[in-house]
Amino acid sequence: MYKEIKTAETYHVPVLLDESVGGLNIKKGGIYVDVTFGGGGHSREILSRLDPTARLFSFDQDADAEGNIGEPDERFTFVRSNFRYLKNWMRYYGIDHIDGLLADLGVSSHHFDDAERGFSFRFDAPLDMRMNKRAGKTAADILNTYDEQQLADVLYIYGELKNSRRIAAAVAKARSQAELKTTNDLLKAVEPLFRREREKKDMAKMFQALRIEVNHEMDALKEMLHAATELLAEGGRLSVITYHSLEDRIVKNVMKAGNPEGKVVQDFFGRVETPFKLVNNKVILPSDDEQQRNPRSRSAKLRIAEKK
Structure with a gap:
C-alpha cells in the first residue's frame, strides 16, 4: 500500500x-x-x-x-x-x-513544527490552531470575541490554569487596544502573569486549552x-x-x-x-x-x- x-x-x-x-x-x-x-x-x-x-x-x-x-x-x-x-x-x-x-x-x-498553524508559542504565527483549515473559528476569533468569563472557563477547564481569570482579564485589556492576531500578540499580553520557573509549562497549557476549544x-x-x-x-x-x-x-x-x-x-x-x-x-x-x-x-x- x-x-x-x-x-x-x-x-x-x-x-x-x-x-x-x-x-x-x-x-x-x-x-x-x-x-x-x-x-x-x-x-x-x-x-x-x-x-x-x-x-x-x-x-x-x-x-x-x-x-x-x-x-x-x-x-x-x-x-x-x-x-x-x-x-x-x-x-x-x-x-x-x-x-x-x-x-x-x-x-x-508536525502541527507543532508547522510555524504557520499557530499551535506552538515557539513561533510568531497567525493564531489559527484549526486541525481542519477549511472551517470553524480560529484561536484569534476566540481570543477576540469571547467575553472574559467564557475565556476564563476555557483556560481553567481545558488548561487547568489556576490563574485563568487573570489571564482572561489581560487578554481583554490587550484586545481593547488592538486585535490579537499572532502568537506574539498573545504572549505579550499574558507573559507577565507566568512565573519564570513554570513559564513554558503554563504557556503550553494555555495553548492546549485554546486548541481544544478551537477544535471542539x-x-x-x-x-x-x-x-x-x-x-x-x-x-x-x-x-x-x-x-x-x-x-x-x-x-x-x-x-x-x-x-x-x-x-x-x-x-x-x-x-x-x-x-x-x-x-x-x-x-x-x-x-x-x-x-x-x-x-x-x-x-x-x-x-x-x-x-x-
Whole structure:
C-alpha cells in the first residue's frame, strides 16, 4: 500500500506502536478503523497484519495527512473527516460493524513544527490552531470575541490554569487596544502573569486549552467513543492512547462505565452494566527506551477494552 515515508520528519514517530496495535487482537480478515491517521504509522502496522479480504478505514481531518498516503491498496480507505462523524461514514460505506478501533489522541509534532498553524508559542504565527483549515473559528476569533468569563472557563477547564481569570482579564485589556492576531500578540499580553520557573509549562497549557476549544476536541471524542461502542462487534477491541487528564478521564469512564461521565449503573446483582470489559486494568505506559527515543511519548497512556 505505502511507499516509504519519512514519518518521523513529516509527522511523528508512532507512540506505543506494538502495544496499541497488538491490543486490537487483530483478525486477519477483519474490519478496522484508525481514527487518527496522521503520519500513517499505526495504519501501516495494522495493514501488515491483515489479509487481502480485510478492510481498514483511516480518518484525518487535516489535509496535510493525505500526503502520507502511498500506493493504492484495495483494503485501505482514507476518510478526510473529523472522527466525530465515524458513524455517518461507516453507514456511507455500508459498514455495520467493526472488529477494532485505534485512536492516538495526541497532536502530532508536525502541527507543532508547522510555524504557520499557530499551535506552538515557539513561533510568531497567525493564531489559527484549526486541525481542519477549511472551517470553524480560529484561536484569534476566540481570543477576540469571547467575553472574559467564557475565556476564563476555557483556560481553567481545558488548561487547568489556576490563574485563568487573570489571564482572561489581560487578554481583554490587550484586545481593547488592538486585535490579537499572532502568537506574539498573545504572549505579550499574558507573559507577565507566568512565573519564570513554570513559564513554558503554563504557556503550553494555555495553548492546549485554546486548541481544544478551537477544535471542539472533547465533544468530538465523546461522539467518536459513542459511535465506536455501537459499531464494535462482540469481542471487538478499542485501543486508545491519551496524553492529558481530560481526554484520559473520558476514555477511562467509557471503558469502565459505558459513558463519558463515569456514571455507574448496576444490575439486580450489583454488577456494573457496561458494554466493555477491560483488557488492561492498569494503563500501559511507554518503556524507558521509547521515552528516550521519542520524547512525545512521555505523557502517553494506553487503555484497551473489549466489547462484551
